[in-house]
Amino acid sequence: MRNFYLLLFLLCTFTAIAQNQTGSVRGVTKTGDGTPAEYINILLKGTSKGAVTKSKGEFEITNVTPGQYILVASFVGLNSVELAIDVRAGETTVVPDITFQEDASQLNEIVITGERSYQNEISSLASKSSAPLKDIPQAVSYVTKELIQDQKAFRFTDIVKNISGVTQESITGDLTIRGFGTxxxxxxxGLRISKGWTPTLISNLERVEVIKGANSALYGYSDPGGTMNSVTKKPLDVSLQAISISAGSFSTMRAEGDFTGPLNESKTLLYRVNIAYQDAGSFRDLQERKDILVAPSVSFVPNQKTRIDLDLIYSSIDGRVDRGQPLMGAYEGKSLLYSTPISLIATYANSYNKEQGLSFLGSLNHKFNQNISFNTSFITYSYDRDYLEHRVNNAYAPDGEGNQRPTLVEMRLQRGTQRTTNFNMMSYFNFDVNTGPVKHMVLIGYDFAQQGTPAGTWQTSLAGNYRNAANTRALGSYNPANSSQYLLDADGNPVPNMPNFDLANPNYIPQDISTYFTTTAERDQTLYYTNGIYIQDQLKFGKLQMMLGLRKEFYADFENYKKDDEKKVTQTALIPRVGLVYSLTKNINLYSTYVEGFQPQTASIIGDPDIYGGPFDPLTSNMIEFGGKSDWFNNRLSITTAVYRIEQNNILISANDTSNPDLLEQRGQEVSKGVEVDINGRLLPNLTISANYSYNNITITKSDDPELVGTGKEFAPHNMGGAWLRYNISRGILDGVGIALGGHFVTEQTTAQYADLILPGYTVYDAALFYKIEKVRLSLNINNVTDETYWIGRGRSSVTVNPGAPRNFLFSVGYTF
Known part of the structure; x- marks a missing residue:
């Protein structure tokens, strides 16, 4: 036994001697706004000694042989930091705090993971250059993945409340920006594709950006209110895995996974896989839905000058289309909005909507030297939809005398398939040059985009709304003057081809569509392609900057594509962009800008002309904007303000045709004027904020109907805004606890429905609790804390509206390893 104690004594002695012969290195890393930088690679150059920073940015390297070293701190997307240090035996070398700045020269910016602020400083979409947002003469709003995570947002419709001037118009995901549809x-x-019928999951996104106003000088086809861009997460050179499971109201179950790291020792080959699944019900009847997202990506980074990224995004949706809450045609109450419960939907249980999307993206970024770089990227996208929908037909059922019965709505059948294909590529050079005292950031590029509807898709619909007297075929709308031609029930009312939906006594029992008189037609094949060349120069002379851009757009579409009377239609446009930025102080920039928009409106873009109508004139727009961008509290907080005027011509709106609810018509001109404010960042080291406010007044200025001229546009609230604040406790027994409070408001909206029904304004409050200990993160989110009843916009019918969700909660558990 004495020998054992002797051996133990000698082992401890030699260990202590060995430790006295080595030293250690300790330090803290931070980002530019002072936030702890998590998952930073720390390495002693020329050795295998290193560490990865923890959640508070701390690191320690032990058992280091005494001597002089170069400590390298690095992370993909951040400028590396090198420090000379001296390690002494038996001592701990404490290095000064290491502060990182984001590398704005990269095409696909990669933001460090961990709990950062809600602030973003760069956007390649806004100028296709490395210029910071502060130097871009145009308002850019954004939502970072940190805010998405804190609010437990899962779809685009969950995050728009955080962006000034953006509203959700319908349950299926239609949005408006500055009063204009998207x-x-x-x-x-930065690559354009057609969107699906309903929004997909967003677990693979780094952030969402909205560039306000038309961006046609850089991208050609552009919506006048603004452009929404999704920036995907990219592979990291540090091994990191995270999983999260959530459960909550409406039988919601969620699971997410995010896995990333190097595939080889040299860390030149990186991977990332994002997966997400949700199985959830709804406060709306028959709105159970299953969503799947799988998004793997690979990056090849052979050196600091070259990066290649490949991304695959697969999404699947299995649910039903929600066209909103149907309202009664007459109601003896305080408002038609209360004539039916917000849960009511006019459909049947055998309706379904199945969507699949598959995207493949690739990009190459190469820097020839400090002054010249080249970027090229592409996307191929295919979208497939299989659906059976029983839906309202924009009209109430008539009685035998032709008077509407306010509790019965006509129904319509849609059964079919839909397929859309896209290809989009862009290539451009960036040149940084000087001409005397003037600095130039020159951009020269070329874009190509193509979209089509291939052969083989079809749609079955009702052959008519009512049955003939012999019950052998369907007739169109009911005409009481010819009632003898229609099949009548015992009360003398016309018998519909498809049963009417009873709003007072709803019945969701599946319907046998084989009993209807229907017609089936193949969808027309469509094809369009567009390409453009453009040049832009961002000049800087002292405190003054000027942005000058010009694009030549070439658009080609095929009418009656692949038919005997096929005709190629071409359009061209010359699109300018002019902007000024003046640095009032180190922290404050003032700007002004003028941009124009161009948007063809042909069958290839809108859809089947037999359904949607047309042909239509191209949509054109222009915008004048003035604003300011500023940084406060040592760049921890950013504030953007903007004042704008947008003029849009040849707008498409619903024709409110009872025989064809999808039919569109063209309106002459609308003018939108407004003010916006966005605030993002940190008020205090532990207090993070995202806030926004917008005032918008959009007026119809030209129309074939003179009564509309001078009136306000429908579903365009004048005021809206919101805020979300999170406070983290970082010391004491509550260390790791966080609390968040938020809310958003929207003022009343006109609808152009039911003799100008008004949707009342509303304010909704949200809250969240967080707790993080080591690798585990717990959160509880409560939405609509006060259980407000409200309506956010239109339904996808002239007899429906879009209700908001009542109080609901979501509890989540996350683990990072």
Whole structure:
């Protein structure tokens, strides 16, 4: 036994001697706004000694042989930091705090993971250059993944409340920006594709950006109110895995995974895989839905000058289309809005909507030297939809005398398939040059985009609304003057081809569509392509900057594509962009800008002309904007203000045709004027904020109907805004606890429905609790704390509206390893 104690004594002695012969290195890393930088690689150059920073940015390297070293701190997307240090035996070398700045020269910016602020400083979409947001003469709003995570947002419709001037118009995801609809296209990493019928999951996104006003000088096709862009997460050179499971109201179950790291020792080959699944019900009847997202990506970074990224995004949706809460045609109450419960939907249980989307993206970024770089990227996208929908037909059922029965709505059948394909690529050079005292950031590029509807898709619909007297075929709308031609029930009312939906006594029992008189037609094949060349120069002379841009757009569409009378239609446009930025102080920039928008409105973009109508004139727009961008509290807080005027011509709106609810018509001109404010960042080291406010007044200034001229546009509230604040406790027994409070408001909206029904204004409050200990993160989110009843916009019918969700909660558990 004495030998054992002797051996133990000698082992401890030699260990202590060995430790006295080595030293250690300790320090803290931070980002530019003072936030602890998590998952930073720390390495002693020329050795295998290193560490990865923890959640508070701390690191320690032990058992280091005494001597002089170069300590390297690095992370993809951040400028590396090198420090000379001296390690002494038996001592701990404490290095000064290491502060990182984001590398704005990269095409696909990669933001460090961990709990940062809600602030973002760069956007490649706004100028296709490395210029910081502060130097861009145009308002850019954004939502970072940190805010998305804190609010437990899962779809685009969950985050728009955080962006000034953006509203959700319908349950299925239609949005407006500065009063204008966002159209049928979205952007992923600056590449345009057509959007699906309902919004997909967003677990693979680094952030969402909105560039306000038309951006046609850089991208051609552009919505006048603004462009929404999704920036995907990119692989990191540090191994990191995170999983999260959530459960909450409406039988919601969620699971997410985010896995990233190097695939080889040299860390030149990186990977990332984001997966997400949600199985959730709703406060709305028959709105159970299953969502799947799988998004793997690979990056090749052979050196600091070159980066290649490949991304695959697969999404799947299995649910039903929600066209809103149907209202009664007459109601003896305080408002028609209360004539039916907000849960009511006019459909049947055998309706379904299945969507699949598959995107493949690639990008190459190469820096030839400090002054010249080249970027090229592409996306291929295919979208497939299979659906059976029983839906309202924009009209109430008539009685035998032709008077509407306010508790019965006509119904319509849609059964079919839909497929859309997209290809989009862009390539451009960036040149940084000087001409005397003037600095130039020159951009020269070329874009190509193509979209089509291939052969083989079809749609079955009702052959008519009512049955003939012999019950052998369907007739159109009911005409009481010819009642003898229609099949009548025992009360003398016309018998519909498809049963009417009873709002007072709803019945969701599946319907046998084989009993209807229907017609089936193949969808028309469509194709359009567009390409453009552009040049832009951002000049800087002292405190003054000027942005000058010009694009030549070439658009081609095929009428009656692949038919005997096929005709190619071409359009061209010359699109300018002019902007000024003046640095009033080190922290405050003032700017002004003028941009124009161009948007063809042809069958290839809008859809089947037999359904949607047309042909239509191209949509054109222009915008004048003035504003200011400023940084406060040592760049921890950013504030953007903007004043704007947008003029849009040839707008498409619903024709409110009872025989064809999807039919569109063209309105002459609308003018939108407004003010916006966005605030993002940190008020205090532990207090983070995202806040916004907007005032918008959009007026119809030209129309074939003179009574509309001078009136306000429908579903365009004058005032809206919101805020979300999070406070983290970092010491004491509550260390790791966080609390967040938020809310958003929207003032009343006109609807152009039911003799100008008004949707009342509303304010909704949200809250969240967080607790993080080591690798585990717990959160509880409560939305609509006061259980407000409210309506956010239109339904997808002239007899429906879009209700907001009542009080609900979500509890989540996350683990990082």
């Amino acid at each position: 159209g049928s296209n979205v952007m992923i990493n």
